[in-house]
Amino acid sequence: MTTGRAVILGASSGLGAHVARRLAEEGWSVTGTGRRPRTDTDLPDEVRYLRSDLTDDEHLRELGAHLRKVDPDLVVHSVVTYGGDMATPRSVEDLGAMFRTNAIAPFVLIRDYLAGLPAARACSCVIVNSDSIYHANDTSAEYAATKAALRVLTAGLASACRGRRSSVSTLALGPLADPRKLAELTAIAERRRIPAEEVARIFLARLNPSLVITELIDLEACLRSVLHVVSLGPTANGMVIKLDGGSSGSLV
Ligand SMILES: NC(=O)c1ccc[n+]([C@@H]2O[C@H](COP(=O)([O-])OP(=O)(O)OC[C@H]3O[C@@H](n4cnc5c(N)ncnc54)[C@H](OP(=O)(O)O)[C@@H]3O)[C@@H](O)[C@H]2O)c1
Structure with a gap:
């Protein structure tokens, strides 16, 4: 498949915005999500936009319903919070919100969506991750821990896809x-x-x-990696594409 329906989680800025815009240019029907108003994004009119905050239970339910309605061929999880000001120690609540946004909410969303799909229906899910999980330090450890949790949860999602047409893969990135x-x-x-x-x-x-x-790392290389995953279909299940300049080794 060269085009289809895509949902890009975290499409209001950065990598997600690039992927949403470029997929729309390539002829995909694209829905992007973000917290900010659409007017604060640079997304073209062709990309539909849904305001959604993954820390909000009601929004998460609505997003799940929206996924089922769109019935996408491709889902990209590019939502991230880096946790704001590093100088102030984060509270338990702040850390909980980071883990929820970066790992837990997208995991539940995609788990429940895939569980409701017929086994013969194909959907490629690309989970964007980070090389930070290999070299955490005092300033990056909390963010890196959310991404490490996401990586393990992604492996669980891929395991649940075995024998089905859908795939769950990881795009592990260095500095973009x-x-x-x-x-x-x-x-x-x-x-x-x-x-x-x-x-x-x-x-x-x-x-x-x-x-x-x-x-x-060029954002376009990330887009091409996403399209490569789509082209592989179920063969991409469990795949990890590392675009991190060789910064890490065996922990994938
Ligand atoms: N940037 C890098 O150098 C780099 C390096 C390695 C890996 N990565 C990975 O690449 C991915 C994208 O990173 P990025 O830097 O391009 O991101 P970004 O520009 O900071 O964009 C993050 C997106 O997530 C959304 N978001 C944040 N909190 C949210 C919440 N609570 N609920 C719903 N949406 C929320 C943002 O929406 P609003 O802004 O509208 O709130 C925005 O659309 C992430 O997985 C990141 O870990 C990035």
Whole structure:
């Protein structure tokens, strides 16, 4: 299949916005979700938009009903919270909300959606994850822990898909060339009067000494990876695509 119906969770910014926009350009019928109003997104008119907060029980139920109504061929989970200000220690409630947003709510949503699908119906679910799970430190550990939980829950979803037409796979990413990061690096480059590429190289070297990439990961490479998963159908079940510049090894 080259086109179909797609639901992109977390489509109001960053990677999710790119995937939603590009799929629509490729002829897919796309619904994107996010918390902010549609007017605060750059999504084109072709992408339908649903405001939905995964920390809200009612919204989660509505999103589940919406998934069943759309009956998508592709679901991409690109929702994330990085947890806000790192300087203030997070409370139990804040950490609970991070785990719920990044791992628990999408897990329940996709688990229940797939459980209601006939075994012969195909749906490719791509769960976006992060190389942060391999090199957590004092500032990233809490975020990384939510992504590690998501990774394990994703393995459970894939296991439940065995013998069915649907697939659940992981897109494990290193630092992305998202608009926010590009703007920050460009501002630093202008202040220091050095090329933006040089700033990116310094940023990547400091972020993770194991990274072998010297450029941020292109959002278009992520889109192509998603389409590759779709093209593989049920063969992609359990698959992990790592686009992280070789920063990690065996823990997938
Ligand atoms: N950016 C990177 O360098 C990088 C590196 C490795 C992996 N990743 C992974 O790539 C994925 C996308 O990251 P990104 O940086 O592109 O994300 P982003 O720009 O921060 O976008 C996050 C999306 O999640 C939505 N969201 C946040 N909290 C939500 C909630 N409670 N309920 C519903 N939606 C919520 C946001 O909606 P609103 O903004 O409208 O609230 C937005 O659409 C994530 O899985 C991330 O872990 C990113």
